[in-house]
Amino acid sequence: MNINSRFNDFFFARERPFGLALARICLSLVLLSVMVPRWSHARELFSADGAAAPLSVNYGMPDFLPVPSGTVAVAMASVLIFTLLTSALGWCTRLSLLLSFGLYSYLNMLDCLGTLTKYSVIASHGLLILSLSNCGAIWSVDALLSRRSVGRQNDRRLLMPYEPSGSVYGDVWPRRIMQFLIGLIYLGAAFTKMHTPAFFSSDQMRQWMLTNVNNANPIGEWLAGYPETLVVAAYVTIVWEVVFIFLAWSGYGRPLMIALGVFFHLGTTLLLGLYIFPLVCFSLYLAFLEESDVQRLAAWFRRLARRGNRAAIALRNAVPRIDGRLPEISLPQARGAFAFAALLLVFGGVELEYQLDPFGARRAEGAYELVEIDAESVGQMLRPSEPIRDEDKFLSFEIGTDLLGDVVVNRRKEFRHGDTLVAQAVLNPPHEDMWVECNLLDADGHVIDEVGQIVERSKLRASWAYEMKASLTPGEYWLVIRVRGRNLTRQSFTLLADE
Amino acid sequence: MKRWLAVATIVTYLGVLCFGVASHALGFRQASHPGMYFIVWDMFCGWSGYEGRVHIIGQGESGRFYQVAPAPWKQLKPFGDLERQHYDPFVNHAHTIALNTLRNTQHEPMRKIMVIEETWAKKFNLPDSLWSQRYTEEKQPYSYFHLRKEYSPDGTLLTNNQSWFDYQDHLCLSDNPRLWRDSRKGKPVYQLPTIATASHETPASANHATWATPR
Numbered sequence: 001m002n003i004n005s006r007f008n009d010f011f012f013a014r015e016r017p018f019g020l021a022l023a024r025i026c027l028s029l030v031l032l033s034v035m036v037p038r039w040s041h042a043r044e045l046f047s048a049d050g051a052a053a054p055l056s057v058n059y060g061m062p063d064f065l066p067v068p069s070g071t072v073a074v075a076m077a078s079v080l081i082f083t084l085l086t087s088a089l090g091w092c093t094r095l096s097l098l099l100s101f102g103l104y105s106y107l108n109m110l111d112c113l114g115t116l117t118k119y120s121v122i123a124s125h126g127l128l129i130l131s132l133s134n135c136g137a138i139w140s141v142d143a144l145l146s147r148r149s150v151g152r153q154n155d156r157r158l159l160m161p162y163e164p165s166g167s168v169y170g171d172v173w174p175r176r177i178m179q180f181l182i183g184l185i186y187l188g189a190a191f192t193k194m195h196t197p198a199f200f201s202s203d204q205m206r207q208w209m210l211t212n213v214n215n216a217n218p219i220g221e222w223l224a225g226y227p228e229t230l231v232v233a234a235y236v237t238i239v240w241e242v243v244f245i246f247l248a249w250s251g252y253g254r255p256l257m258i259a260l261g262v263f264f265h266l267g268t269t270l271l272l273g274l275y276i277f278p279l280v281c282f283s284l285y286l287a288f289l290e291e292s293d294v295q296r297l298a299a300w301f302r303r304l305a306r307r308g309n310r311a312a313i314a315l316r317n318a319v320p321r322i323d324g325r326l327p328e329i330s331l332p333q334a335r336g337a338f339a340f341a342a343l344l345l346v347f348g349g350v351e352l353e354y355q356l357d358p359f360g361a362r363r364a365e366g367a368y369e370l371v372e373i374d375a376e377s378v379g380q381m382l383r384p385s386e387p388i389r390d391e392d393k394f395l396s397f398e399i400g401t402d403l404l405g406d407v408v409v410n411r412r413k414e415f416r417h418g419d420t421l422v423a424q425a426v427l428n429p430p431h432e433d434m435w436v437e438c439n440l441l442d443a444d445g446h447v448i449d450e451v452g453q454i455v456e457r458s459k460l461r462a463s464w465a466y467e468m469k470a471s472l473t474p475g476e477y478w479l480v481i482r483v484r485g486r487n488l489t490r491q492s493f494t495l496l497a498d499e
Numbered sequence: 500m501k502r503w504l505a506v507a508t509i510v511t512y513l514g515v516l517c518f519g520v521a522s523h524a525l526g527f528r529q530a531s532h533p534g535m536y537f538i539v540w541d542m543f544c545g546w547s548g549y550e551g552r553v554h555i556i557g558q559g560e561s562g563r564f565y566q567v568a569p570a571p572w573k574q575l576k577p578f579g580d581l582e583r584q585h586y587d588p589f590v591n592h593a594h595t596i597a598l599n600t601l602r603n604t605q606h607e608p609m610r611k612i613m614v615i616e617e618t619w620a621k622k623f624n625l626p627d628s629l630w631s632q633r634y635t636e637e638k639q640p641y642s643y644f645h646l647r648k649e650y651s652p653d654g655t656l657l658t659n660n661q662s663w664f665d666y667q668d669h670l671c672l673s674d675n676p677r678l679w680r681d682s683r684k685g686k687p688v689y690q691l692p693t694i695a696t697a698s699h700e701t702p703a704s705a706n707h708a709t710w711a712t713p714r
Contacts, residue, residue, distance in 0.1 A: 011505075011506075011509060012502070012505070037575065038575060038577075041575045044575075044599065045575070045583075050599050051583075051592070051595045051596040051598075051599035051600075052595065053583075053587070053591075053592035053595060053596075055533050055536060056533040057591050057592065058533075058589060058591055059530065059531075059532060059533045061532075061533060064533055105537075109533065112592075113577075113583045113584070113586045113587050113592060114575055114577035114578075114583040114586060115577065116536075117578075118540070118542045121536065121537050124537065125537075132508065171505065173505055173508075173509055176509075177509060177512055177513060180513055180516065181516065184516045184517065184519075184520050184540075185540050186540075187520055187540075188519065188520045188523055188524075188539065188540025188541070189540050189541075189542055191520065191523055191524040191540075192523070192540065192541045192542060192543065192544050195526075195544070196543075196544065196545075196546075198546060199543075203546065204543065204546040205543075207546050207547060207548055207621055208543065208546060210550075210621040210622065210624050210625065211550060211621060211624065212550065212579065212580070212581070212624050213550075213578065213579060213581060213585070213586070214578055214579050215578070215579045216579075218626070221624070221625055221626065221629055222629060225629065225632070225633055273579065358572060358573070359570075359572055359603040360571075360572050360603070361603055366605060367603060367604050367605045368570070368571035368572055368603070368604045368605070369571065369604060369605045369606065370557065370565035370566065370567065370571065370600070370604050370605075370606045371565065371566040371571060372563055372564065372565055372566075373556060373564045373565060373566050374564075375562075375563075375564060378556060378564040380644065381554060381556070381615045381617070381644040382613075382615070382644070382646060383644060385643070385644070385645045385646070385663070385666055386643060387667065387670050388643070388667055389641065391636075392549075392619075392620040392641065395548060395620075395621075395622055396622070396633060396634075398633075428547075428548025428549065428620060428621075429547075429548060430664070430667050430668045430671045431671060432670075432671040432674045433674075433675075457671055489634065489635070489636055490635050490636070491635065492635070
């Protein structure tokens with residue numbers, strides 16, 4: 001096989017777009033969940049009548065994109081809601097996806113504070129690729145209407161077409177470039193991590209687990225106390241991200257890479273409080289669904305129905321039921337209805353937003369008044385900027401028996417003679433070059449040992465190792481971190497008596 | 500789609516994606532254009548040990564202070580529990596938010612708008628139960644405040660200070676008397692502008708740092 005034929009097989013094989021159809025439905029529904037809450041704030045987020053925050057300002061190009069007026073922004077947001085819905089339904093699918101791509105990308109670029117994030121970018125790519133595909137050929141209103149037009153409205157097999165029917169087949173290349181997109185995203189993310197040494201030392205993800213800028217993440221806050229897990233996870237993650245684009249195509253690599261991806265993104269939900277990013281990625285993962293996978297699933301489904309499974313039978317009968325409820329209209333009429341519905345939604349959306357009066361400009365009691373802040377609070381805020389307190393420069397102080405990836409492991413409070421105790425202070429950047437002491441005190445506060453070291457401004461760890469020698473009598477002890485003559489933090493441990 | 504058009508689309512699209520990955524890997528012009536945001540995959544490219552918030556406060560002619568953000572109407576909390584202005588780490592859009600609030604509310608004439616950064620160590624975000632497991636000392640959250648920018652009521656920038664992080668960075672660096680002396684060597688105590696410097700509004704080098712005053 002020469003390169004040309006391999007290229008043709010890889011990019012131009014014919015297939016039924018099961019994976020992309022599911023991706024179309026899922027991605028559109030996810031983006032609906034993002035844009036519907038923002039619709040009523042469209043004037044504030046996306047228009048010159050509000051507080052648009054164009055991304056291009058951060059790049060020093062404030063006039064890169066025109067910022068629309070409030071009414072136009074609301075109209076665009078209304079059309080976007082409509083086209084995301086029709087994309088999910090598969091009604092005038094290609095037009096819906098193209099409009100969704102254009103409007104979603106444009107509106108996102110107008111609000112880099114509350115709308116645009118990397119999941120928006122990934123979703124934009126997904127919408128673009130879907131608009132180039134024939135993902136609307138199956139599991140869509142377009143497909144139902146198309147069947148009617150060729151007189152096959154009672155052909156239930158077209159729900160799960162396992163026979164070639166011509167019109168639902170298309171080239172595989174849109175699904176291929178979506179697969180490449182996912183692989184290159186992970187490869188780019190791997191380069192980001194390679195540029196961030198703190199990712200491998202656990203500092204970066206540990207701090208991200210402590211932030212409150214995303215949704216609540218109590219599991220992440222708990223796991224931040226076990227940074228050794230983050231060190232191991234960091235190396236697993238980067239290996240997975242680098243090899244994904246090479247292994248995710250076929251064989252055992254495909255399910256393994258996808259499973260690790262699902263695990264990784266679920267981890268971001270539980271540990272970092274990210275909800276939408278994983279859902280966008282899961283939607284695009286459906287591009288890895290092959291026809292054979294769907295055929296196996298269909299065969300299993302048919303076996304269930306034959307065995308009398310009620311859910312399977314209900315689902316099998318659903319399509320003709322839905323089909324029977326759709327009005328008898330032709331394809332041109334359906335397109336006309338699409339345009340009419342879009343116009344109706346634009347005017348309706350603009351009028352509804354006017355009635356909602358988000359800024360309260362037309363309230364009976366007049367415009368809102370500003371909330372006054374007491375002068376004392378403002379005085380606190382306007383006090384001269386001060387250097388960071390020494391106690392805030394320390395993230396943690398822990399004791400254990402060993403180091404893994406330069407973090408303390410096997411944290412303990414009890415030791416015996418002969419054990420090695422490792423004490424480690426973890427610092428936050430920025431800090432100056434510091435002299436940090438770790439002093440050993442007995443239960444009565446008497447200093448037994450004083451050990452100091454220089455912690456350079458580039459370092460985030462200071463570790464001390466203590467041998468539990470026989471000269472130390474069993475009992476309770478304290479290790480105290482001391483900077484500039486002040487005790488900042490301490491940990492206790494017990495030296496157990498020999499048995 | 501015609502075959503040649505499909506091939507052109509494939510090659511162009513994958514080429515653009517590969518350019519983005521290469522640009523990011525090699526650090527080449529990755530922030531040169533807003534479009535690069537769509538092909539550079541730098542998720543979680545940074546981190547900090549401190550949590551930040553942005554306060555936008557207006558001072559009226561009477562001397563009283565008002566909360567300009569969040570605005571008094573129902574606000575969007577885009578990604579969690581925080582209002583939109585807190586997701587502006589470079590404080591490039593605070594004045595836009597402020598002007599929108601002032602435009603749509605009743606208030607006395609404003610004297611100025613202040614943008615203040617509030618920062619605290621992230622460890623204080625831990626719930627009390629986890630704090631008591633990890634620390635022996637009492638949890639006493641402490642916030643740092645830093646005046647970042649001041650605007651006139653029409654949005655004209657009056658004061659532009661470096662960010663709190665840059666300020667702290669410079670404090671750490673300037674905590675080095677030898678370095679401070681070296682930076683001043685060879686510079687006259689007082690220098691008149693030359694014909695060359697007088698004719699340019701900004702220095703030739705883009706690396707003129709604004710050093711924090713050593714305390």
